[in-house]
Amino acid sequence: MNPPTRTTWILAPSRLGEIALGPDQRIVAQAEALRTTGHRVVLGVMDCERKLPEGISFLPLAEAVEKIRPGDPVLVQPGLRVRFLWKLLRRRIPLHVDFFNVISSESLDNFPRHYSPRVARRMGRSMCFREAVLAQYARRIYVSNAGQMSFLAGLVAPISASRASDLPARCMEVPMGIPNHPMPTELDFPYPAELEGRPVFLWGGGIWSWMDPRPLLRAFRILQDRGSPAALFFIAGRNHSTNADENRPMEEARAFADSIGVSGRSVFFNGRRATPSDLPAYLVHCRAGILYNAPTLESRQSWRTRLLDLLWAGKPALVSGRDPLSDHMKMAGSAMEAGDSPERIADSVEGMLAGDTTAMESNARALGRSMTWSKVLEPLVDSMSEPNAFHGLGDRFSLSNYWRIHLA
Amino acid sequence: MERSMNEARPVWLLFGGNIGPMRLGPAQRTWEIALRAAREGHPVHLVLDSWDVEPPAGIDIERLHSGVLDKIRHGDAVIVSPYIRGRILWRLMRRPIPFHLDFYCVTAAEILEMLPDWPRRERWIQRFRRRVRYATLLERAETVYLSNAHQTAFLGGLLFPSPDPSQATLAARLPSKVQEAPMGCREETFPTGAENPYPTSIHGRPVFLWGGGIWRWFDIETLLQAFVQLQAKGSPAVLFFLAGSNPTKESVHDGPVRAAIGRARELGVLGKSVHFNQRAAGPSQLPAYLEHCAAGVMANPASMEALCSWRTRLLDLAWAGRPVVTSGYDPLSGIFSRFDAGILTTVGDPGALAEAIDGLASAQDRRRELGENAALLGRKMSWSRTLAPLVEGLSSEGAFRKTGAPPSFYWLLRYAVGR
Numbered sequence: 001m002n003p004p005t006r007t008t009w010i011l012a013p014s015r016l017g018e019i020a021l022g023p024d025q026r027i028v029a030q031a032e033a034l035r036t037t038g039h040r041v042v043l044g045v046m047d048c049e050r051k052l053p054e055g056i057s058f059l060p061l062a063e064a065v066e067k068i069r070p071g072d073p074v075l076v077q078p079g080l081r082v083r084f085l086w087k088l089l090r091r092r093i094p095l096h097v098d099f100f101n102v103i104s105s106e107s108l109d110n111f112p113r114h115y116s117p118r119v120a121r122r123m124g125r126s127m128c129f130r131e132a133v134l135a136q137y138a139r140r141i142y143v144s145n146a147g148q149m150s151f152l153a154g155l156v157a158p159i160s161a162s163r164a165s166d167l168p169a170r171c172m173e174v175p176m177g178i179p180n181h182p183m184p185t186e187l188d189f190p191y192p193a194e195l196e197g198r199p200v201f202l203w204g205g206g207i208w209s210w211m212d213p214r215p216l217l218r219a220f221r222i223l224q225d226r227g228s229p230a231a232l233f234f235i236a237g238r239n240h241s242t243n244a245d246e247n248r249p250m251e252e253a254r255a256f257a258d259s260i261g262v263s264g265r266s267v268f269f270n271g272r273r274a275t276p277s278d279l280p281a282y283l284v285h286c287r288a289g290i291l292y293n294a295p296t297l298e299s300r301q302s303w304r305t306r307l308l309d310l311l312w313a314g315k316p317a318l319v320s321g322r323d324p325l326s327d328h329m330k331m332a333g334s335a336m337e338a339g340d341s342p343e344r345i346a347d348s349v350e351g352m353l354a355g356d357t358t359a360m361e362s363n364a365r366a367l368g369r370s371m372t373w374s375k376v377l378e379p380l381v382d383s384m385s386e387p388n389a390f391h392g393l394g395d396r397f398s399l400s401n402y403w404r405i406h407l408a
Numbered sequence: 409m410e411r412s413m414n415e416a417r418p419v420w421l422l423f424g425g426n427i428g429p430m431r432l433g434p435a436q437r438t439w440e441i442a443l444r445a446a447r448e449g450h451p452v453h454l455v456l457d458s459w460d461v462e463p464p465a466g467i468d469i470e471r472l473h474s475g476v477l478d479k480i481r482h483g484d485a486v487i488v489s490p491y492i493r494g495r496i497l498w499r500l501m502r503r504p505i506p507f508h509l510d511f512y513c514v515t516a517a518e519i520l521e522m523l524p525d526w527p528r529r530e531r532w533i534q535r536f537r538r539r540v541r542y543a544t545l546l547e548r549a550e551t552v553y554l555s556n557a558h559q560t561a562f563l564g565g566l567l568f569p570s571p572d573p574s575q576a577t578l579a580a581r582l583p584s585k586v587q588e589a590p591m592g593c594r595e596e597t598f599p600t601g602a603e604n605p606y607p608t609s610i611h612g613r614p615v616f617l618w619g620g621g622i623w624r625w626f627d628i629e630t631l632l633q634a635f636v637q638l639q640a641k642g643s644p645a646v647l648f649f650l651a652g653s654n655p656t657k658e659s660v661h662d663g664p665v666r667a668a669i670g671r672a673r674e675l676g677v678l679g680k681s682v683h684f685n686q687r688a689a690g691p692s693q694l695p696a697y698l699e700h701c702a703a704g705v706m707a708n709p710a711s712m713e714a715l716c717s718w719r720t721r722l723l724d725l726a727w728a729g730r731p732v733v734t735s736g737y738d739p740l741s742g743i744f745s746r747f748d749a750g751i752l753t754t755v756g757d758p759g760a761l762a763e764a765i766d767g768l769a770s771a772q773d774r775r776r777e778l779g780e781n782a783a784l785l786g787r788k789m790s791w792s793r794t795l796a797p798l799v800e801g802l803s804s805e806g807a808f809r810k811t812g813a814p815p816s817f818y819w820l821l822r823y824a825v826g827r
Contacts (some may be wrong), residue, residue: 104568124576128569146715150558153712154565157516158535161523168737169755210580295584297564300557322583371513 008039008384009068011061011084011238015047019276022305024079026100026176029373030075030143031056033381039073068093070393073384076132076146079103085130087149089137092393095385096384097138100176103149104128104155106298132156136163137395140379140383144175145324152303174380175303175325177313177373187281192268195231199287199353201318204279204306207249212294212320217257219338219345224266230349232262232290235282237270288352292320292338292345299323307335311368316360318348334364410546419450419485419802424492426458430691433720434489437512437774440791441487442467444799450485466493476497483809485802486732490545491515496540500817501548506808508801510588511551514559516542516566519718521625537743543567544819546582550810553798554716555590556739557691562716570652591797592724592791602696605721610646614702614769616733618649618696619721622664625714631733632672632682633758638766639681645769650697652684698728702775703768708736710755715739722750726786731778736763743789749782767823 012027020028028050031041035055042057044064050060059067061080065087073093088095104127115123119293132155135141137318143149149171156164191200207213213234220232238250250269257263274282283289289310293299299322310317317335319326329335336352338345340386383389438454446452446466454469455476463469464736470476474496480486486507488500523531539695542563546552554560560583567579577621604611624627635647649668654661665684672678689697704725708714714736722740725732726749734741736755744750751768753760765769768775801807 120474147561150561151565154562157566158569161520165520167712168715296580297582300583
């Protein structure tokens with residue numbers, strides 16, 4: 001497909017640094033994939049301290065939004081401020097929305113828990129309405145998995161029956177990927193000295209309110225009592241977020257680990273802040289990854305990037321299931337179901353230690369090779385390069401929708 | 409009054425509707441649940457709007473009215489259809505009766521397709537009432553039975569924009585109360601040896617059977633275009649619509665059938681490679697049509713209805729050991745394809761569909777191979793297996809204990825005025 005001669009815009013509320021994680025890493029990968037297929041890419045973000053290659057430039061978001069012309073390929077992240085969205089939508093700029101992560105499904109449970117009913121109601125309605133309006137308006141929607149699409153359709157249904165109904169025709173699965181380059185392997189042991197020689201099961205990210213580490217902690221108590229050398233290591237000793245409330249699940253997990261007597265014996269919380277560049281060492285020196293989800297809608301719609309890290313490292317995973325990527329990994333033979341009780345989880349850990357995991361590791365590497373950024377972004381690049389993808393004007397966007405999002 | 413520990417738990421199936429000697433779809437499901445519960449030793453009370461069938465031992469049939477609720481004792485197993493009359497549901501939800509919800513089909517996804525044709529006020533009321541009904545039932549039900557994971561996500565999305573934050577919590581935790589118990593495949597041996605029921609003009613030709621109604625949400629255009637191509641290239645394949653007229657009493661479903669016949673005529677395939685049944689085919693005639701077809705066909709657009717569906721006509725094909733050729737994804741066609749019991753082609757692509765049909769029409773061995781796999785799949789998806797979570801729930805000691813908060817009169821008011 002021929003790349004468009006016009007500028008391709010990626011708009012996101014990000015501050016891009018030299019090291020990019022999660023959504024920022026995705027934006028950078030998208031820009032790079034589009035650039036290599038001949039697009040002239042402008043990153044319209046809040047700030048960019050990153051050195052950009054030729055063919056990719058940076059423009060402050062507010063300026064970028066003003067410069068976009070109808071017909072330009074535009075890819076938008078749904079977290080954009082309403083005033084920026086409004087500027088695009090009222091000019092009926094056709095756009096694609098990168099919904100790889102449906103934030104409202106993460107927040108479903110959080111708002112009522114952390115805010116007063118009035119604030120929770122306002123925040124929830126505003127967020128869901130913004131996502132619904134974008135899903136209604138977007139010509140093309142990129143999601144991580146089909147469950148997100150069904151959830152979005154539920155959000156859109158009260159606003160527009162026809163746009164909810166045709167959502168599958170506008171959606172494309174473009175999940176997060178893993179780096180194109182192989183993981184470095186010659187790295188020093190990064191874990192505390194007392195873990196030297198012990199099989200480490202790595203919890204490779206934060207503990208968020210929608211996860212459920214308690215069965216794991218109980219399982220490691222059982223393993224400790226059985227004299228197993230297995231150790232559970234939480235790479236993020238705290239959730240480094242500007243929102244102090246987000247550290248609460250981590251504090252609760254620590255308190256629970258202390259209360260059952262596993263802290264510092266079979267369960268360890270990282271005392272250091274691990275940066276993205278430190279991650280490969282933790283991955284290389286772990287025995288396997290471990291993840292336990294609660295049975296929530298968030299899990300069913302997630303795409304756990306910490307599992308992608310394991311695929312990059314060629315490490316097996318012990319998982320609760322209930323999330324699309326771990327289900328995919330189980331089918332590919334790179335992950336093992338942990339079981340639904342602490343006893344079963346403990347048995348699974350011991351089973352993994354006693355068995356040969358070479359095949360699982362090789363399956364993980366093979367699956368990882370099929371999920372590199374360049375491969376997962378292929379449909380997005382093709383779709384953004386279609387000659388008529390951004391042709392004409394977008395649907396009419398009413399002022400009342402704007403105020404409904406703004407005031408919720 | 410509490411039942412004693414040793415007493416088998418009575419089962420109340422509040423389903424409404426009609427059950428006759430020949431059953432399809434929801435009626436068959438209701439019957440299968442009742443039979444299985446009775447087989448497990450539960451005294452079964454099947455509560456319907458009407459019936460013309462003699463119940464087997466262990467099953468009592470009663471008429472659905474609010475007085476039935478007075479007979480339910482604490483701890484009895486109660487399974488409710490979300491589509492029974494609102495008045496009965498309201499009374500049920502106001503009482504502290506724990507129940508499970510047999511929500512196998514989320515009609516909201518079907519309604520999405522029909523809403524644009526309705527008057528604005530009716531549209532609003534339909535949408536609003538459905539959401540209120542779903543939200544309240546999902547809140548009150550202890551366990552919810554659905555057909556596939558898309559239905560759970562769709563319901564979660566529907567609940568979330570509610571002004572009541574507790575419904576966001578309900579949406580978030582919905583998967584913890586959902587169990588998948590879709591429609592199943594018949595277990596009795598498929599009857600063979602019936603006479604060929606198709607018009608004599610198509611005897612000897614490979615018939616591709618559209619084995620149910622023509623609803624608004626199907627992609628009939630792609631299917632007809634595929635047969636235009638097949639006819640043009642001289643393929644013997646013939647498409648037969650089992651229901652040549654609207655099989656329901658609802659006039660809203662007349663349009664799609666008329667449109668399909670008109671379009672087939674316009675394309676020059678009517679009576680040649682495309683036939684509409686001139687007779688009303690009842691459930692008892694279905695096996696003959698299945699036995700004498702080469703394969704089934706299905707055509708879905710890329711829509712939420714298709715994604716949330718569970719096409720029971722495919723289960724009929726599995727029962728008969730016939731494969732299916734499907735254009736556009738739906739969950740059950742996806743399973744057929746993965747099991748090598750069917751062929752799934754790209755949505756809205758008549759060429760690909762025609763090629764797949766032509767391939768099967770001319771390759772009897774391949775058809776037989778796919779058909780054998782379909783029969784095997786049917787056994788894996790028998791009623792006993794698909795309803796196992798529901799039937800196990802009936803005797804689970806911890807089940808039928810929890811009730812959510814009863815809906816307020818404000819709920820009733822909102823439901824009544826549709827706001």
